[in-house]
Amino acid sequence: MARVYVENYGCTRNRADGEIMEAILLRAGHELAETPENADYVVVNTCAVKDPTEHKMARRIRELIDSGKKVIATGCLVHVNPGVIDRRVSGILGVKSIDRIAEAVSIAERGGKLVSVEDWRERSIDKLELPRLWKSGVAFVVPISEGCLNACTYCATRFARGVLKSYRPELVIKWVKEALARGYREIQLSSEDTGCYGFDIGTNLAKLLDEITAIEGDFRIRVGMMNPNHAIKILDELIDAYRSEKVYKFLHLPVQSGDNEILRRMGRNYTVEEFEEIVKEFRRRVPGLNLNTDIIVGFPGESDEAFQNTVELVKRVRPDKINVSRYSPRPGTIAAKWKQLPGWLVKERSRVLHRLRLAIAYEINRSYVGREIEVLVHGPAEKGGIEGRTFNYKEIILDSGKAGELVKARVDRTGSTYLRGTPTFGGLPHSSEQKTIYK
Structure with missing residues (x-):
């Protein structure tokens, strides 16, 4: 069985498609790699909404193959402009064929190549x-x-x-x-x-x-x-x-x-x-x-x-x-x-x-400075501090907080793209679950 890494780009919808493919791969006995470097196969779940995005996707696929990885291309790009996808990929799946991801890996392991890019009128999956x-x-x-x-x-x-x-x-x-x-x-x-x-x-x-x-x-x-x-x-x-x-x-x-x-x-x-x-x-x-x-x-x-x-x-x-x-x-x-x-x-x-x-x-x-507002804490922010979302989904960076808590926070300062605040009191804790598959 192979070690596979699923790399998602684009919208939250693509992220959900990626998690579906991960679950299918696990069910089939494959192992999910933590990083592309540790994987035998990298599934590049592409976006093609804009021309620069398309170039980025094509470049990423090419870089992975050049580094010795086997790549399976999925997502919107395989429908919108398949001609820019490197011919050396080990498989191509359209957005209506992500349920075949384990099959694509198995075929690639045997030296074959599954290409399934059915038109949405021909194949539909719930x-x-x-x-x-x-x-x-x-x-x-x-x-x-x-x-x-x-x-x-x-x-x-x-x-x-x-x-x-x-x-x-x-x-x-x-x-x-x-x-x-x-x-x-x-x-x-x-x-x-x-x-x-x-x-x-x-x-x-x-x-x-x-x-x-x-x-x-x-x-x-x-x-x-x-x-x-x-x-x-x-x-x-x-x-x-x-x-x-x-x-x-x-x-x-x-x-x-x-x-x-x-x-x-x-x-x-x-x-x-x-x-x-x-x-x-x-x-x-x-x-x-x-x-x-x-x-x-x-x-x-x-x-x-x-x-x-x-x-x-x-x-x-x-x-x-x-x-x-x-x-x-x-x-x-x-x-x-x-x-x-x-x-x-x-x-x-x-x-x-x-x-x-x-x-x-x-x-x-x-206008939010000095206000006390409700925040759902998400977890560590990329650039330091703790990221949360306000009652109206504005991003706020807190000094502290536990992921999953609903807290009150006072907004101290702001930028154009975020708020910065201090928790005033906490809420209900959040209990994380380990990875498992929905049956």
Whole structure:
């Protein structure tokens, strides 16, 4: 049997896929390596959302093979642009074929090569029916669906994930209860678009949240990204669900542009006014809302006026955090065929938004100084101190704290991307579990 290391990139959804593959490998008798260096095989679970990310994935696969490792490529890149993947890989699995990971390793051990990149229309698996690897920690990712209902002209991820497939509410609830029973204190609901959850099976995200918050226990729920055109359809009941103390007051609502013509060209199916309506209602009824959004700069056809409209929207709405991306054409997408903006112009617009977003974020975070707020402690931070998440999912660095505790903390100082605080008193302890497989 082989020693295998699973290396995940991209979204939390990919992390969940990685844990599924780890559990399947263990069940098949393989050993999980602690580092790539100690592994016989490295599974590179790729992301392909942007062109620079694609280059990074291709380079990483090549580096591993050059160092003597056998590599199995999985994730979105194998659907979006398989031509950039080194031909020396020992196997290739699409996102709908991760249940074949143990088979891929076994075939590679015999000198063969499994390539399974079925189109989402040809093969569908319910990933909540597959095993997961339980690890020590505070947060647990629960996928609630795969695919989406949008057809954005710039997005290649949909080529991999396909059309919306929502997982049955009873399976989601089963996983949440199991995670809580094992000591996890934060449930991260993950999807390509949580806003359209259930539209294909006669339910919706708000109803799912109501079912989860009805579960006994002191825990928190982080809702993943939702698109405005779906969120607005269930706005009232969604906001009602958010008012539960178990739901982080965190809204990831990507606007992508502040210009309606650019939104139309992007195929986003909502207007700037609808985005602002959602934000206004959430802020009115959900105190302390932490608004995160995404903006693409340099989209084909973005004029100076259109970009300025985006700047003005940011100034009006003042999101807590903005993920600014420079547009890059993705293979097979409609927008890739259109006339592209000069690279220097895209970079300059990105810098303008970056400076603006940091200034706004710092001003917002400064308003927290001196406040005492609830924090769920996650554990040691990468750059020192103890990382936690506030009631609205802002990152806070504490001087001390035990992973899994819910504590009160006073905010002492801030940066643009984090808060810094001191615990004032503790909460319930968290008991970690050792690695095991869900049966």
